[in-house]
Amino acid sequence: MAVARRVRRAPASDxxxxxxxxxxxxxxxxxxxxxxxxxxxxxxxxIFALDALLPPNLSRxxxxxxxxxxxxxxxxxxxxxxxxxxxxRTDLSRTDPSFxxxxxxxxxxxxxxxxxxxxxxxxxAGGDAIASGAVTSGASTLTMQTARLLEPRPRNLGSKLIEMxxxxxxxxxxxxxxxxxxxxxxxxxxGNLEGVRAASLSYFGQEPETLTLGQQALLIxxxxxxxxxxxxRRPEAARAARRQVLDKMVRARVITEAEAHEAETEPLPxxxxxxxxxxxAAGELARAAPVDQATVVSTIDARxxxxxxxxxxxxxxxxGPEATAAILVVEIxxxxxxxxxxxxxxxxxxxxxDMTRAVRSPGSALKPFIYGFAFDDGIAAPDTQIEDAAxxxxxxxPENFDRVFRGKVTAREALANSLNVPAVELLDKLGPAAFExxxxxxxxxxxxxxxxxxxxxxxxxxxGVGITLRDxxxxxxxxxxxxxxxxxxxxQVEAARREGLGGERLxxxxxxxxxxxxxxxxxxxxxxxxxxxxxxxxLMAFKTGTSYGFRDAVAAGIVGRYVIVVWTGRxxxxxxxxxxxxxxxxxxxxxxxxxxxxxxxxPRPVAPRAAPRALEKLEQTDQGPRLIFPPNGSTVxxxxxxQASRGLVLAAGGxxxxxxxxxxxxxxxxxxxxTVWRPQGPGFYRLTVVDxxxxxxxxxxRVKGG
Numbered sequence: 052m053a054v055a056r057r058v059r060r061a062p063a064s065d066x067x068x069x070x071x072x073x074x075x076x077x078x079x080x081x082x083x084x085x086x087x088x089x090x091x092x093x094x095x096x097x098i099f100a101l102d103a104l105l106p107p108n109l110s111r112x113x114x115x116x117x118x119x120x121x122x123x124x125x126x127x128x129x130x131x132x133x134x135x136x137x138x139x140r141t142d143l144s145r146t147d148p149s150f151x152x153x154x155x156x157x158x159x160x161x162x163x164x165x166x167x168x169x170x171x172x173x174x175x176a177g178g179d180a181i182a183s184g185a186v187t188s189g190a191s192t193l194t195m196q197t198a199r200l201l202e203p204r205p206r207n208l209g210s211k212l213i214e215m216x217x218x219x220x221x222x223x224x225x226x227x228x229x230x231x232x233x234x235x236x237x238x239x240x241x242g243n244l245e246g247v248r249a250a251s252l253s254y255f256g257q258e259p260e261t262l263t264l265g266q267q268a269l270l271i272x273x274x275x276x277x278x279x280x281x282x283x284r285r286p287e288a289a290r291a292a293r294r295q296v297l298d299k300m301v302r303a304r305v306i307t308e309a310e311a312h313e314a315e316t317e318p319l320p321x322x323x324x325x326x327x328x329x330x331x332a333a334g335e336l337a338r339a340a341p342v343d344q345a346t347v348v349s350t351i352d353a354r355x356x357x358x359x360x361x362x363x364x365x366x367x368x369x370x371g372p373e374a375t376a377a378i379l380v381v382e383i384x385x386x387x388x389x390x391x392x393x394x395x396x397x398x399x400x401x402x403x404x405d406m407t408r409a410v411r412s413p414g415s416a417l418k419p420f421i422y423g424f425a426f427d428d429g430i431a432a433p434d435t436q437i438e439d440a441a442x443x444x445x446x447x448x449p450e451n452f453d454r455v456f457r458g459k460v461t462a463r464e465a466l467a468n469s470l471n472v473p474a475v476e477l478l479d480k481l482g483p484a485a486f487e488x489x490x491x492x493x494x495x496x497x498x499x500x501x502x503x504x505x506x507x508x509x510x511x512x513x514x515g516v517g518i519t520l521r522d523x524x525x526x527x528x529x530x531x532x533x534x535x536x537x538x539x540x541x542x543q544v545e546a547a548r549r550e551g552l553g554g555e556r557l558x559x560x561x562x563x564x565x566x567x568x569x570x571x572x573x574x575x576x577x578x579x580x581x582x583x584x585x586x587x588x589x590l591m592a593f594k595t596g597t598s599y600g601f602r603d604a605v606a607a608g609i610v611g612r613y614v615i616v617v618w619t620g621r622x623x624x625x626x627x628x629x630x631x632x633x634x635x636x637x638x639x640x641x642x643x644x645x646x647x648x649x650x651x652x653x654p655r656p657v658a659p660r661a662a663p664r665a666l667e668k669l670e671q672t673d674q675g676p677r678l679i680f681p682p683n684g685s686t687v688x689x690x691x692x693x694q695a696s697r698g699l700v701l702a703a704g705g706x707x708x709x710x711x712x713x714x715x716x717x718x719x720x721x722x723x724x725x726t727v728w729r730p731q732g733p734g735f736y737r738l739t740v741v742d743x744x745x746x747x748x749x750x751x752x753r754v755k756g757g
């Protein structure tokens with residue numbers, strides 16, 4: 052008999068036994084999900100760890116050629132990187148935007164969408180390879196190409212996989228624009244050119260800010276085979292590659308067929324060397340540029356610089372095979388350096404040395420500051436009388452350059468004529484140490500021989516101290532700025548940062564104005580007509596200096612809103628026979644001033660002068676011919692030389708006049724009665740006009756070409 056088994060059913064309110072919360076199938080699903088999450092986290096952790104341990108090497112992109120530009124963005128000079136390569140960092144804001152669009156359309160149409168690897172391009176390239184049995188198209192994105200440029204490897208499948216991984220790492224670190232800029236910085240363009248800026252400048256002579264369609268197509272085609280397609284060596288290959296890129300642009304619908312045909316007719320470029328203007332200063336600025344800075348915008352004006360460099364070279368050649376020259380032009384407002392010529396040319400002896408930074412003797416060029424400090428301290432005034440006579444100051448006995456003493460002179464006359472004894476006497480009253488301290492407080496370094504063992508002496512009044520042209524410009528700019536000294540600004544960033552900032556008071560404005568008034572009275576060099584008389588420009592206040600042994604010829608001037616400092620000499624400091632600051636440097640100072648755009652203004656009034664008794668009234672006297680043009684001691688400019696030129700119409704007061712040039716008589720036009728002189732070449736000439744009674748007037752003039 053079967054026994055019925057009774058099963059007790061638990062009440063609904065009883066809790067379920069432990070371990071039976073979920074059905075067996077659901078528990079397995081949760082377990083698998085948990086393991087998957089753990090595995091995913093482990094994979095991510097491994098990826099992050101590997102990424103941290105093996106990051107992409109971006110250092111090659113960080114090493115680029117620093118570039119110095121002028122104030123308006125004109126290229127001055129760049130410096131090469133390793134192995135003499137020109138790798139110029141791309142600035143997308145200064146790159147033609149249409150070029151960027153077309154580059155992406157041709158090379159990587161989904162560049163802005165993918166994360167380094169384009170899956171669609173990989174599938175397409177794989178399908179093409181399977182269908183044809185060979186690789187017919189690539190799947191490299193711009194990011195992958197950038198990875199290959201950063202870490203070059205053999206072209207094989209393993210390298211391609213590594214590039215894909217590196218692309219993902221790069222995309223995680225850089226923005227799309229940064230990746231595009233990096234690609235256009237590293238891309239090879241043939242020879243030692245890397246980057247689109249280097250290529251555009253070398254092949255087209257311009258920055259890639261505005262490019263023709265033909266130029267854009269060539270710049271897109273070159274990186275694929277830079278040596279095989281170089282336009283300067285393989286023009287046919289370059290032309291064919293450009294056509295291929297234009298066809299791709301048409302297919303991508305970024306240009307029309309007509310535009311492609313027109314671009315194909317553009318001539319292929321050659322290759323030119325990079326500009327190298329303001330070689331010393333631009334190189335200095337480029338070397339000092341931060342590693343992450345693509346360009347340095349200087350305060351230099353390329354238009355002015357391009358005029359002054361040939362001027363310095365011409366003067367250097369004229370003064371001998373060992374001579375060189377340097378020029379510095381500073382705008383007083385803001386102290387922006389507008390031109391810096393470091394030498395008379397790199398081919399000159401010592402031409403690689405920047406003579407604006409070299410410590411040289413200023414000769415008498417520091418005398419204006421001795422007088423300025425004396426006026427400032429109440430020791431003397433411009434009309435104070437000083438004895439110019441032989442005198443000994445301890446063991447030091449100065450004498451004038453011409454070895455002639457003039458007796459009692461005013462401070463005004465002493466400075467205008469650069470007399471030595473009055474300057475030494477004023478420095479003695481100021482105290483050489485006090486003078487040096489005041490100059491040093493303005494940020495100017497005076498270099499004394501044996502400074503550690505010997506105190507400052509009176510010889511510094513006559514050039515017994517060293518100074519750079521840059522520091523000399525700081526001092527003269529202070530004279531032109533009411534006695535306030537400020538450092539020079541070499542970059543636009545520096546100039547902007549210093550706007551509105553004060554400087555160091557060198558002397559009172561009244562004392563500086565008194566010194567300038569005196570310096571404006573100094574006679575100009577022989578053969579130069581004051582620009583104020585010829586172009587309505589202000590008179591120049593200037594001072595010259597000559598060092599011992601004629602080693603240094605210096606001239607510094609203030610005209611309009613500019614300060615000019617020039618120097619000629621030998622870079623090795625060798626002596627030169629008889630070339631003074633007035634003879635060797637002052638004409639260059641006036642030639643530089645002629646190149647400036649100083650605004651028209653009248654000079655400051657100076658103390659009134661009484662005319663000599665014999666000239667109190669202008670009386671008409673019969674003293675023979677009166678020469679009107681050209682005046683004695685003038686410089687005249689002609690457009691051309693020789694008999695085919697227009698020539699110069701000579702003018703003089705008197706009757707029955709005959710003109711002679713270097714003793715040879717000039718013919719007079721029988722109809723007009725005018726005498727026209729056509730110089731055969733530049734140089735100095737002696738002109739003489741003689742009347743019927745044999746009375747004559749002469750003039751020595753300098754002729755320059757246009």
